[in-house]
Amino acid sequence: MRMDFGLNLEQTQKLIMTPELRQAITVLQMSSMELTEYVEAQVLENPLLEMRDNDLERGEETGGQGDMVVEADKKDFDPDWLEYFEDRSDLGVSPGRGQREIAEQPNYEQFVSQAPTLTDHLMFQLGLSKTAGDLRPVVEYLIGNVDARGYLAISLAEANQQLKVGLPKLEEALKVLQSFDPPGVGGRDLQECLNIQLDLLGEDNPLVRILIADHLSDLAAGKLSKIAAKLNVSPQEIQEAADILKKLEPKPGRNFSNANDTRYIIPDVVVEKVADQYVILVNDVAIPRLSINNTYRQVLAKNSSADPDTKRFVEEKLNSAAWLIRSIEQRRLTLYKVANCLVELQRDFLDHGVKYLKPLNLRKVADLIGVHESTVSRATSNKYIQTPQGVFEMKYFFSTGLSGASGTQVSAESLKKILQEIIQQEDPSAPLSDQKIAELFSQRGITISRRTITKYRDELGIPATNRRKRY
Known part of the structure; x- marks a missing residue:
């Protein structure tokens, strides 16, 4: 067997x-809040990066001596590094940015302060109450054992093992x-939670108490006729009692925040209608403005006496800083282009x-x-x-759809809206089936299957036919 050796050249492309x-x-993937945190971390890590003072930045834009300083500095730099300083937008300064920041300052009235937690709310009421002094610590202990739903998560016997105050005092505190x-x-x-609410409301319908005690599971399943037959009453009476129960809150604590509750969303893009045109603003006001530290820049000057290792370190950090600034600007431009495309395609x-x-996919916007x-x-x-229609995830605008009568596509969100309207207009005594x-x-x-109707109805939180029926 003969073996041959040869040398072949092959040209390939790799990313x-x-x-x-x-x-x-x-x-590019980061939200505004994430990017703000990331930039602050990078400033701590890279000594060449500085967060610009907005007042200083506006002063430079109104004709300060900043341009003269940069021009003077550029004479002392090696040609290889001039490209980093030719376009000052790469260094965190772009014409008109200061004026734009003034115009885009957030409306602080829209921000929601941290709401009190359930524990805070209960302790506040205890402070205002006329509860006896020796009973207050017991009530405080019980408050500390109320879970996020608003339920007491400990039995009185367990509480007594800790406090040693006796069950009568615990009952009084409860x-x-x-x-x-x-x-x-x-x-x-x-x-017990529902009965407490009935007591506070002064509700004396005995049928409501019976439903709470023995028929909550059947009631949740919408089996009103079955309950009526068991209790030998009319379905209408069960319906009236059920309507009272619907006014009660099964989880009284869920309307209160917890320590990590997010109180507001900061939109990354704002679309406003001015006259008949939509104006797009990339909301980057909170993102720190970056610039290059002048002291370290002098290390790269031709006549610098810095040793090679220092110059190499500064070069690496300058490279990293320039790339970060350019990446942030590229993110802003990409966000603007995508938002502008969404506005044009989803104007209706x-x-x-x-x-x-309208139905929309990523490929169409990308093209x-x-x-x-x-x-x-x-x-x-x-x-x-x-947007004028509310705040949405940007992914919301990308959805599948079905064909309409004229061959046009109808998005899933549009179908859900139509489904809601159909159910709102139905006869409550004879609700429509999914079919x-x-x-x-x-x-x-619009051709749509029964299964798809069921899927959309579940996603909208709309009950099935038997649970929507009114007697």
């Missing part, structure tokens, strides 16, 4: 994931707790609401702005857009 490219991708707002707080189970939605939302689908996906990930609703869609020229 190498450099640290700079990885950073640019990471920055009554104090159960008299506080929200109604039903301090209940040890669902039944912006003008008229959810029913007019229109000349980028890859993955770029659009990253640009819209974990980001919110404020009947599908037939009504067909009459509108």
Whole structure:
């Protein structure tokens, strides 16, 4: 067997994931809040990065001596580094940015302060109450054992093992707790929670108490006729009692925040209608403005006496700083392009609401702005857009759809809106089945299966036919 050796040349293309490219991708995926935290961390790590003072930045833009200083500095730099200082936008200064920041300052009236927790709310009421001094520590202990639902998560026997005050005093303390707002707080189970609320409301319908005691599971399943037969009453009477129960809160504590509750969303993009045109603003006001530290820049000057290791360190950090600033600017431009494309494609939605939302996929937007689908996906990930119709995740605008009568596509969100309207207009005494609703869609020229109707109804939190029936 003869073996031959040869040398072949082959040219191939590969995408190498450099640290700079990885950073640019990471920055693109971040929301405004995440990017703010990331930039602050990078400033601590990279001595060449500085967070600009907005007042100073505006002073430079109004004709200060900043341009003269930069021009003078550039004479002393090696040609290889001039490119970093040719375009000052790469160093965190862009014309008009200061003026834009003034115009885009957030409306602080829209921010919601941290709401009190359930524990805070209960302790506040205890402080205002006339509870006896020796009973207050016992009530405080019980408050500390109220869970997020508003239920007492410990038995009185267990509490007595810790406090050694006797069950009568614990019962007295529990009554104090159960008299506080929200109604039903301090209940040890669902039944007690609901009965506390009935007592506070002065409700004396005995049928309601019977439903709470023995028929909650059947009531939740919508089996009103079955309950009526067992109790030998009419379905209408059960319906009236059930209506009273619906006014009660099964989890009285859930309307209060916890320590980690997020109170507001900061939109990454704001779309406002001015006259007949939509104006798009990338909300980057909170993101720190970056610049290069002048002291370290002098190390790269031709006549610098810095040793090679120091120059190499500064070069690496300058490279990293420049890439970060460029990545942030590229993120802003990409966000603007994507948002502008969404506004053009979904103008009917912006003008008229959810029913007019069109089906849209990532590829279409990517083709229109000349980028890859993955770029659009990253640009819209974990980001919110404020529109005249409300605040939405940017991913909300990308949805599948079905064909309408004229061959046009109808988005899933539009179908859900139509489904809601159909159910709102139905006869409560004879609610429509999912199959009947599908037939009504067909009459509108939209072919949709019963299973899809069921899926959308569940996603909207709308009960099934038997649970919507009114007697």
